[in-house]
Amino acid sequence: MKRWGIVKKGSTLILALILSAVLSSIQPIQAADKYPSKPVQLIVPWKAGGDTDALLRIIAHFAGKYLGESMVVVNVPGVGGTMGARQGKDAKPDGYTLTATHESVISSLITGVADFDFSAFIPVANMVSTPEIVAARKDAPWKDMKELVADAKKNPGSIKFGSTLGSTSHFFPLEIADAAGIKFKIVGYEGTADRQTALLGGFIDLGGSNPASGKKYFEAKRLKGLGIATEKRHPLLPDMPTLKEQGIDVVFAVNRGICAPLNTPKPIIDKLGQVFKQVSEDPEYVQKIATLGTDIVYRDPAGYKAYIEKASTTWMRLADQIGLKKK
Structure with missing residues (x-):
């Protein structure tokens, strides 16, 4: 009888663990189904009125059209964009705080202005590219x-x-x-x-x-x-x-995109990626971006991550060559 009781208790524990794991896997999906249920904040780590701010405000406006909730731009300037980026990376990973990013996230780590780079974020989408x-x-x-x-x-x-x-x-x-x-x-x-x-x-x-x-x-x-x-x-x-x-094999642009805090559930990242893809294909959005003289270059989460990794490797190598990288 004692042995049966031990087995029964053990089986109950195993079933409880299995049920807990199943529920844990379902919760992010349910969260994505309900997401968003309130406005989404987009941190722009630069002053209002600049080129980057103007572009991101257009992106945020059209994102609201496909999200079903508004996307609100919040300017957090300071320390070359690092202050706002830090606030964004440290935000709750629930999809309600996103951060506007470009290559300054790479250069800020290289020069010692920041102690983090893109690895502190989940890439969501690259939206526009301004060629040099x-x-x-x-x-x-x-x-x-x-x-x-x-x-x-x-x-x-x-x-x-x-x-x-x-x-x-x-x-x-x-x-x-x-x-x-x-x-x-x-x-x-x-x-x-x-x-x-x-x-x-x-x-x-x-x-x-x-x-x-x-x-x-x-x-x-x-x-x-x-x-x-x-x-x-x-x-x-x-x-x-x-x-x-x-004869010079260089393609170079300032690429402006959107990132989310680490540990944001994948279903939410995928949903946001799809929303920004819809934005990039919206005829009115395409026309508005064209008036600002920049190019629409949409990269999904995987594509944006691949671009970031390639650019980071190149910039780190060049910084090492000229002694720019802070130790």
Whole structure:
């Protein structure tokens, strides 16, 4: 009788454990079925009114259309985007707090501004991509990248490329130099406006630009566009050759996406990924994004993660080469 009692108690314990495991697996699915039942917060780690903020507000507006609940942008600027990103990564992993991200999450760890990177998040979707252009001062002696590279090989470290040190604008010339086997003299500026002013004034030779902001300067002959870092020519600048066309295997852009805190249930991540895919295909959304001169590049959770891993590996290697990476 005692032996039977022990077996019975053991069987009851096993059944209880099995039932607990089954219920645990069902709960995230049920949560996704009910999700969302209230507005979703999107942390944008930069000031209101900037390019990134404008793009994310459009994305959030259309996400609300397919979520069935509004997506509310909350600006949390500070420390180069790190303050808002930290708040986002530490949020409750229930799908109600998401974070807008781009490559600054990689560079902030490299430069020691942050102690975390994309591994502190679950990638949800890449939404837009703003390609970079190599812009030269109006009286620069080169008409294309081939001439620039030839000159740089003859005079290593003499051509001045303006960037904000440790930012995406810094890694653009680093990738070009690495691919072409040349060396630039990097000149640091605080932000985009300062770099643009220096380039227009002829104080530096080169700087990064993009189709939306650079088009008017190229057309007015105030700057030269030597090449765009895209797979194929851009519709806003169809006469500008790509870097690849000119023998430089570099595709470079600022990719803005959405991430969630670690441990957010997979059914919720999958649901959000589908919502953002619907947004990326919405005709009105496509039209609005086009007016801002950026490109719609949707990557699902797996695709966004793969892109992040590739970019992180490349940037870490380049940072090591020039001693930029903080130990």
